[in-house]
Structures are given as C-alpha cells and as structure tokens.
C-alpha cells in the first residue's frame with residue numbers, strides 16, 4: 001500500500017511524522033479551512049487525518065476530503081465509528097480500541113466495516129488505539145478504562161500485545177483537548193520495550209512538548225485543536241519536529 005510505504009519510508013529515514021487532524025464537526029467555514037490546509041501542507045505536515053467522535057457525518061467528511069484530496073500527501077480517515085468510511089480518502093487507520101470494555105469497539109465495528117473498506121479501495125493501516133489519562137470524549141464513548149498517565153508498564157503490556165497481534169502502529173491517545181498529554185516517560189518505556197511505531201495525540205499544543213515526545217521515541221505526533229485555534233502554532237510544531245533526526 002502507498003500510504004503505509006510512505007509512512008514507513010519517513011520512519012526509516014528517521015524523519016518524525018506530523019499528522020494534522022481535522023475534525024469535520026469543528027469546521028464552520030470551508031474557505032478558511034482551505035487556507036489552513038494549504039498552510040499546513042506548505043509547512044510540511046506529513047499527512048492529514050480526518051475524524052472526530054461526535055457530530056461527524058459522511059457528508060461532512062466528504063466535504064473536507066474534497067479539499068485535501070488533490071494534495072500530494074495522504075488523507076487518512078481516523079474513524080470513530082463505521083459510518084465514517086469515504087472512498088475519497090487514501091487510507092484508514094483500521095483501529096481496535098484495545099482498552100475498551102465494550103467488544104463493539106475492540107472487534108465489532110471492525111467486522112461490520114471490513115467488507116466496506118475492502119470494496120472502497122481504502123488502504124487499511126493496522127493500528128492499536130490506547131486511551132491514556134484524561135481520555136476526553138473518546139474515552140467516554142469508547143467505554144475505555146483509561147491507562148493512568150503514570151502507568152507506563154501497563155501501556156507497554158498493551159503495546160507488546162498489539163505488536164504480537166501484527167499491528168503496525170500504536171496510537172497513544174490522551175483525548176482531544178486533554179489538559180495533559182501522554183507523558184514522555186510512558187513513550188520512552190513503550191518505545192524502548194517494543195517495536196511498534198508510536199503515534200501520540202491529545203493536548204499537544206507546544207513545539208517543546210512535541211519535541212519532547214518525539215525525543216522520547218514517538219514516531220508521529222498528532223495535532224488537532226491547535227490547527228483550528230492557532231495554525232501558526234501548529235506550524236511551529238511542524239518546524240520543531242522536522243529539525244529532529246532520529247538516526
């Protein structure tokens with residue numbers, strides 16, 4: 001698959017990945033989004049993620065995707081449920097919410113969606129989704145038993161389980177707008193103890209924090225809220241992590 005190969009190439013080169021997350025529910029003006037998307041693209045964001053937990057319809061997704069579609073970088077669906085599958089994207093984070101108490105979010109939604117994904121031609125990216133700390137709306141809706149911010153060993157146990165089940169990525173999620181990000185200490189323990197590629201998101205609002213998380217071993221950083229509230233800040237985050245070489 002093209003998107004997986006593209007991301008793997010960045011990882012092999014030691015280039016940190018930056019994902020710009022667009023939540024279709026938070027987009028009120030498609031024209032200003034267009035400008036923001038172009039700025040992020042020019043600044044060197046690695047790919048766009050599109051998704052959100054509440055208030056997202058396929059129509060809204062398609063509207064956003066029509067803007068991103070023609071750029072040279074991938075548009076990747078970050079799904080909260082099975083209704084958010086659009087053939088206008090390049091790929092989908094095919095995720096299991098590993099620490100959910102509800103089998104629907106662990107394997108049910110995936111079974112309901114798999115044939116649709118196959119028919120859509122979207123490239124699935126096997127991803128474990130692990131909710132940490134604050135957890136935000138995603139934790140509530142996903143019935144997650146969030147991993148405490150300071151329990152790195154528990155996160156590592158999930159990471160190894162995900163790796164042994166064949167997943168490529170582990171998304172450590174503190175929840176959109178979380179007052180505290182996943183701690184660099186947890187990222188360090190998981191990256192040292194496993195071979196899975198770590199994505200970190202939730203509450204990343206400064207270049208310093210993003211840098212710290214990358215240096216701790218994250219392969220990718222996600223920024224969501226900041227893109228809509230302060231795109232120049234998001235660009236500073238992109239610039240900061242691009243300066244880091246992981247080799």
Ligand code: 1GP
Pocket residue numbers: 021173174175176177178200201202203204222223224225226
């Ligand atoms: C949410 O991890 C993402 O799923 C991004 O979080 O909106 O806080 O950047 P923020």
